[in-house]
Structure formats: C-alpha cells, structure tokens
Amino acid sequence: MTEPHHSPTPWPDARAIAARAAVKEAAHTAPVMLPLSEALGQVLAAPLAALTDLPPFDTSAMDGWALSGPGPWRLPTDEEDQGHGILAGHGEAAPLPDGHAVRIATGARVPPGATAVLRSEYGTDAGDGWLHASPAHPVVLGQDIRTRGQECRSGDQLLPAGTLVTPAVLGLAAAAGYDELPTVRRPRVEVLVLGDELLTEGLPYDGRIRDALGPMVGPWLRALGAELSGTRRLADEADAVYAAVAESSADVVVTTGGTAAGPLDHVHPTLRRLGAELLVDGVAVRPGHPMLLARLAPLGLEREGSGPEDAEPGSPEPGGPGPGSPGRGSPAPGSPGRGSPGPRKPEPGNSGPARPESSGNAESPRGAEGRRSPSGPARHLVGLPGNPLAAVSGLLTLAEPLLRTLTGRPAPAPGPAPLAEAVQGHPRDTRLVPVAFRQDMAVPLRFNGPAMLRGIAVADGLAVIPPGGAKRGAEVEVLDLPWSASATGQATDTDPAADRSAGRPAGRPAGGAADRQGGRATGRVTDRRATGRVTGRHATGREDDEDISPQEGPA
Ligand SMILES: Nc1nc2c(c(=O)[nH]1)N[C@H]1C(S)=C(S)[C@@H](COP(=O)(O)OP(=O)(O)OC[C@H]3O[C@@H](n4cnc5c(N)ncnc54)[C@H](O)[C@@H]3O)O[C@H]1N2
Numbered sequence: 054m055t056e057p058h059h060s061p062t063p064w065p066d067a068r069a070i071a072a073r074a075a076v077k078e079a080a081h082t083a084p085v086m087l088p089l090s091e092a093l094g095q096v097l098a099a100p101l102a103a104l105t106d107l108p109p110f111d112t113s114a115m116d117g118w119a120l121s122g123p124g125p126w127r128l129p130t131d132e133e134d135q136g137h138g139i140l141a142g143h144g145e146a147a148p149l150p151d152g153h154a155v156r157i158a159t160g161a162r163v164p165p166g167a168t169a170v171l172r173s174e175y176g177t178d179a180g181d182g183w184l185h186a187s188p189a190h191p192v193v194l195g196q197d198i199r200t201r202g203q204e205c206r207s208g209d210q211l212l213p214a215g216t217l218v219t220p221a222v223l224g225l226a227a228a229a230g231y232d233e234l235p236t237v238r239r240p241r242v243e244v245l246v247l248g249d250e251l252l253t254e255g256l257p258y259d260g261r262i263r264d265a266l267g268p269m270v271g272p273w274l275r276a277l278g279a280e281l282s283g284t285r286r287l288a289d290e291a292d293a294v295y296a297a298v299a300e301s302s303a304d305v306v307v308t309t310g311g312t313a314a315g316p317l318d319h320v321h322p323t324l325r326r327l328g329a330e331l332l333v334d335g336v337a338v339r340p341g342h343p344m345l346l347a348r349l350a351p352l353g354l355e356r357e358g359s360g361p362e363d364a365e366p367g368s369p370e371p372g373g374p375g376p377g378s379p380g381r382g383s384p385a386p387g388s389p390g391r392g393s394p395g396p397r398k399p400e401p402g403n404s405g406p407a408r409p410e411s412s413g414n415a416e417s418p419r420g421a422e423g424r425r426s427p428s429g430p431a432r433h434l435v436g437l438p439g440n441p442l443a444a445v446s447g448l449l450t451l452a453e454p455l456l457r458t459l460t461g462r463p464a465p466a467p468g469p470a471p472l473a474e475a476v477q478g479h480p481r482d483t484r485l486v487p488v489a490f491r492q493d494m495a496v497p498l499r500f501n502g503p504a505m506l507r508g509i510a511v512a513d514g515l516a517v518i519p520p521g522g523a524k525r526g527a528e529v530e531v532l533d534l535p536w537s538a539s540a541t542g543q544a545t546d547t548d549p550a551a552d553r554s555a556g557r558p559a560g561r562p563a564g565g566a567a568d569r570q571g572g573r574a575t576g577r578v579t580d581r582r583a584t585g586r587v588t589g590r591h592a593t594g595r596e597d598d599e600d601i602s603p604q605e606g607p608a
C-alpha cells in the first residue's frame with residue numbers, strides 16, 4: 054500500500070475513480086420492491102413500462118354530451134337516462150345510436166358509437182328532447198374525446214432505470230397500474246467522527262470545539278441517496294478506529310478527521326492493518342487534499358460452525374492478510390464474545406472507546422442484518438479530512454460519485470457558469486470555491502477557508518477553479534449541492550440574515566434568501582437544467598401536448 058500523500062491524484066481522475074470504484078457492487082445489488090407510499094426519493098432499478106393503455110378506454114375530456122353523427126341529436130327520456138347520463142367510474146354504457154346524444158361527465162367512458170363530445174356550454178337542451186350545438190362551435194369529429202392509448206400503450210417504456218422517484222413519478226406509476234416499484238437498494242453508510250477535541254453540545258472551552266461534521270455529514274450522505282446506519286464518535290485511539298472500521302457492516306464507511314500525518318491520525322494505519330486497497334490517497338484539490346478512498350474486504354465472519362470462542366487461535370494479525378482473507382473474524386453479531394480476543398484482536402464496536410451517538414439512530418455495527426459472507430461485496434471507505442470545508446470537498450469529490458454509482462443515478466449534466474469575479478488559483482491543484490448564483494453569474498463567496506462553513510452554508514454550489522486560477526467571466530464547472538439538484542434533500546430555506554452577514558460576496562449588496570431564490574429561478578442553475586435534461590425530455594415528448602390538440606380545443 055502506498056504511503057500517504059505521495060503523488061496526489063488529479064481532481065478529475067479522483068472523481069472518475071470514485072465513480073468506477075463500486076460498479077461491481079452496484080451491479081450485484083438486488084432491487085427492492087417498495088409500495089408507492091414508500092418509494093419517494095428512491096431510484097428506479099428498472100425501466101417503468103406501462104401496465105395498461107393510458108387512458109385505458111376512450112374517455113370524455115369534458116362535461117357535456119356524447120354524440121353520434123351530425124346533429125341535432127335525440128336526447129334520452131328521463132326514464133331512459135335516470136337523470137344523470139354517463140358518469141365516471143362505471144362500466145361500459147349502452148351503444149349510442151346515430152343521431153343520439155347522452156349526458157356524459159369528464160372522465161366517463163365514451164359509449165360505443167359516440168363520435169364526439171359536446172361541452173355543456175356549447176350545446177342547448179331546449180327541453181323538447183333535442184340537443185342543438187351552438188352555431189359558434191361546430192362539432193368536429195372526435196372532439197373532446199381522449200382516445201384509449203393516447204398517452205401510452207401497455208408495454209411502452211415510460212421512464213428509464215435510474216430515474217429519481219418524484220411525486221410526479223409516483224402519480225404516473227399509479228396511473229400506469231403499479232402498486233409497488235422496483236428501487237435500487239440504498240447503500241448503507243456509517244459515519245465515524247474522529248477527534249478527542251470535539252464536543253457534541255454547548256460552547257467551546259479549553260481548546261475543545263464543537264463537532265461540526267457529525268451533524269453535517271450524515272444528512273449530506275442521505276441527500277446523496279444513502280441510508281445512514283449511524284454516526285459514531287470515536288476517541289483518537291488506534292484500536293478504536295481499527296475496530297470500528299473492521300466491524301462496520303455498512304457498504305460505505307465515511308470517516309472524518311485523522312487523514313493527515315499527525316501522531317493521532319489513525320486512518321492510514323487502520324487501512325494498513327486491514328490490508329485495504331487505497332484507490333485514492335490524497336487529491337490535488339484545495340481544500341481537502343488529504344481525502345482518500347479505499348476498498349475494504351467484505352465484512353468477515355467467524356468460520357462456519359465456530360462461535361467467537363472458537364475463533365482460531367492463530368487468527369492472522371490485523372494487517373497480515375490481504376483483502377478478502379477470511380479469518381480477521383470478529384465475534385458474531387450480538388454474540389457474547391467481547392472478553393475473548395487477545396491484545397491483537399481489539400474489542401469491536403461500542404465496547405471500546407467508541408461511543409454511539411446519543412441522538413439515537415445509530416445501529417450497532419454488529420447488527421444481525423450486517424452479517425454477510427466474507428465473499429460478499431467489497432465495502433468502501435471514504436476518508437474525509439477534519440477541516441470542515443475540506444470534508445465537504447471530500448463529500449463532493451469522492452462520496453458523491455461513489456454513491457451515484459451505488460444508487461444507480463445518472464451522472465449530473467455538466468453545468469458551466471461564468472464567474473462574476475476572478476478567483477485566485479492554486480499553482481498545481483484544483484480549487485473548490487463556494488459560489489452563489491446571481492442572475493447568470495457564479496459569485497464566489499467569502500469565508501471559503503478549509504476550516505470554515507460560513508461560505509458553503511449560503512452557497513448554491515462549488516465552483517471548480519482549475520490550477521492557476523480563473524478570470525472574471527471565465528466559464529467554470531459548478532458542482533451542485535445535493536439539495537440544489539433534483540435529489541432527495543428537502544429544499545433549503547436559508548436565513549436571509551445569514552446571507553447578509555456571511556456569504557455575501559465582498560462589495561455586493563446583500564441578497565437575502567428571496568434574492569437568491571429569484572436569482573436561481575431565472576439564473577444559471579435553472580438555465581442549465583432547462584437547456585439540458587428538461588429540454589431533452591420535452592423534445593421526445595410530442596404526445597405531452599394532447600390536451601391542447603385541435604380535437605380537444607383550448608380548455
Ligand atoms: N504536516 C501536515 N499537516 C497537515 C497537512 C499536511 O499536509 N501536512 N494537511 C492539512 C490539511 S490540508 C488538512 S485538511 C488537515 C486534515 O487533517 P485530518 O484529516 O487529519 O483531521 P484532524 O487533524 O483530525 O483535524 C483537522 C482540523 O479539523 C478540525 N476538525 C476535525 N474534526 C472536526 C469536526 N468533526 N468538527 C469540527 N472540526 C473538526 C480539527 O479540530 C482540526 O482543526 O490536516 C492539515 N495538517
């Protein structure tokens with residue numbers, strides 16, 4: 054395994070490596086069937102093919118009369134009609150003879166023999182048993198009838214695999230006959246927060262500071278489509294870090310801190326002990342250059358039939374075997390084996406200095422559902438640097454592409470935007486700088502130092518500044534934040550006061566949330582989308598216009 058910080062991986066390569074890292078694991082993940090009520094925010098694991106024609110039968114588009122042939126039309130007697138005509142939600146009505154009309158409701162099945170629907174406001178029932186069309190609205194064949202299969206035929210592909218399940222997708226799926234949807238299983242992620250100096254509440258004191266990453270990283274990963282199995286805070290203690298990583302049943306372990314070369318930086322030593330494969334070890338990006346990505350062996354189990362007590366006495370030392378070797382076995386999940394391991398088999402999970410987060414959704418890393426055969430899918434570890442904005446950089450550089458692959462989502466459309474101001478570059482490394490959109494421009498925000506979150510908290514994205522910097526007006530790539538894109542995160546409702554005091558670019562008028570949102574609605578993000586995915590879809594969607602088709606006329 055390479056030593057830390059030798060030659061940092063170029064930033065674009067690091068993202069590509071992260072996107073490819075879990076291709077095999079993603080391919081072997083079985084879809085999960087979820088009822089529509091639970092599928093919001095998931096990703097379709099298979100294309101959505103219509104299970105029915107839509108509409109499933111010829112339907113009246115308006116309240117009025119179903120007609121057969123040219124008028125005037127004979128209306129049914131009250132006895133024949135029972136007073137209400139044809140309503141929605143009923144079986145097939147009797148055939149309509151030529152020259153006859155019958156009252157019909159919007160959404161009702163059009164009777165056999167009907168040739169058009171006349172809106173109630175365009176016809177006159179004089180009470181003499183005859184219906185007359187208003188001369189201003191001559192009846193056109195087929196008007197106001199939605200013909201069966203107009204939107205789709207049974208079997209038509211409505212949406213491709215990889216589509217995010219939005220409320221509109223749920224509606225379409227229901228209309229097309231689905232009760233449940235095949236979704237991509239969310240990768241399970243565990244966050245391990247390293248650092249003895251961290252406080253979980255109250256004000257900083259005595260050199261100790263608040264943990265800013267515990268509250269941020271888990272929700273960020275969720276917004277990227279992961280299922281958070283827990284956030285745990287670990288003491289800066291080598292065995293605690295080793296045990297927590299070795300025992301984690303998550304698909305992706307995300308650590309914060311401990312990535313540099315200080316005496317208490319335990320991530321590299323842990324990976325060495327685990328025989329992990331370092332895919333990315335340092336990235337040529339500021340902030341965040343010590344970030345890393347590693348492939349871990351599948352979670353090991355004690356050998357079949359052996360309890361933890363019988364774990365082989367000569368079980369290899371941590372660090373001895375390569376990836377995939379069984380026998381780095383740990384006590385079975387939930388088993389009473391805690392006291393048994395010798396000094397070389399550090400205590401797993403919560404029994405060591407590791408402390409589960411009190412806020413509660415932490416599940417035991419030894420939970421029974423985490424059991425997996427040692428030949429199961431590889432796990433991955435993303436090591437985020439401890440400086441908070443450096444950790445954000447790691448989330449976007451490594452965690453986002455890795456989770457994109459594991460969640461089956463398509464790569465986001467690249468979205469360049471012109472810089473409102475020049476941004477100084479690093480001589481060799483890419484810089485990621487928080488920006489806010491104002492009209493069509495990406496405005497670089499202040500407070501973008503590696504230890505600061507004040508800029509990113511009011512940002513719309515992170516601008517990618519190439520080595521050497523970028524001039525005012527230069528088009529740069531802007532990485533979306535998961536809640537500014539179409540992902541599962543809720544819309545952020547940022548505080549205007551925060552904008553005024555914090556992220557506001559120097560010398561610019563304070564914007565406030567409304568301005569920010571207005572800027573985005575008319576600005577670059579929306580434009581990029583409009584010219585990308587949205588327009589692309591629209592171009593293939595001719596049938597979308599059925600309700601303004603000439604047959605139906607303007608509503
Ligand atoms: N000799 C060198 N020192 C450092 C280098 C280097 O290349 N050579 N790189 C620097 C860079 S750049 C970064 S980024 C950090 C990365 O540090 P670690 O990942 O090892 O993280 P720590 O040392 O634990 O912490 C760094 C910094 O961040 C604060 N921190 C950590 N965790 C949290 C948290 N959960 N919430 C808030 N703040 C946190 C911590 O207090 C430190 O101030 O290394 C540099 N050093």
Ligand code: MOO
Binds near residue numbers: 338340342442443504
């Ligand atoms: O990566 Mo470090 O964040 O430059 O400070």
